[in-house]
Amino acid sequence: MTGPLNHWLDVALRDLAPAARDRMTAEYHAHVQDAMHSGLTEPEAIATLGDPAHVNRALRRTYATDQELRNVQGPKVWWFMLLLVAWYGLAALWFEQDVEAVAATTALVLACPAWLLVRSEPQPVRNLLLATAGQWLFNFTLWLGWSVQAWLGDPPSFGAILWLLPVLWVVWLVDTMQQARRMRRTLTLGGRA
Structure with missing residues (x-):
């Protein structure tokens, strides 16, 4: 669980403040692991997370970016x-x-x-x-x-x-x-x- 998920996370969590980025990384890793334990392959589990650009926009409405905090x-x-x-x-x-x-x-x-x-x-x-x-x-x-x-x-x-x-x-x-x-x-x- 490294390449495809890390790429997805890079796009989805781009520019978020470190605390939000760390928290969301842990949650998305847990979600993908749970989906894989349910029988999905890693790409299928990552696909359940949705479009990373849309996720990034949604997270920016919820959490501050690193630039805003600095x-x-x-x-x-x-x-x-x-x-x-x-x-x-x-x-x-x-x-x-x-x-x-x-x-x-x-x-x-x-x-x-x-x-x-x-x-x-x-x-x-x-x-x-x-x-x-x-x-x-x-x-x-x-x-x-x-x-x-x-x-x-x-x-x-x-x-x-x-x-x-x-x-x-x-x-x-x-x-x-x-x-x-x-x-x-x-x-x-x-x-x-």
């Missing part, structure tokens, strides 16, 4: 976005744009509970959440400034974006939570969560 850009993105929001607020004060300055201040205040919420997460999940939260904070700053301007009777010329951004946030949140759940599940396999 992403270390989260804190850098977080701090860069906070600096960008602060710079935006200071520029708004300089140019006497009070609404934008208040929007930036509000976003910076919201950054505190966001940081407290994610700091207890495992490092890879924290990196993902920080990167996403940083981008959201900058996005929220712009949206809040534009919304208040519209409420005061001076809407931006691209007013439709005021309705589009909250929809984008929901999609963003759902995608990020799915990624975080896959990462937590994968880290649990390796005992790192």
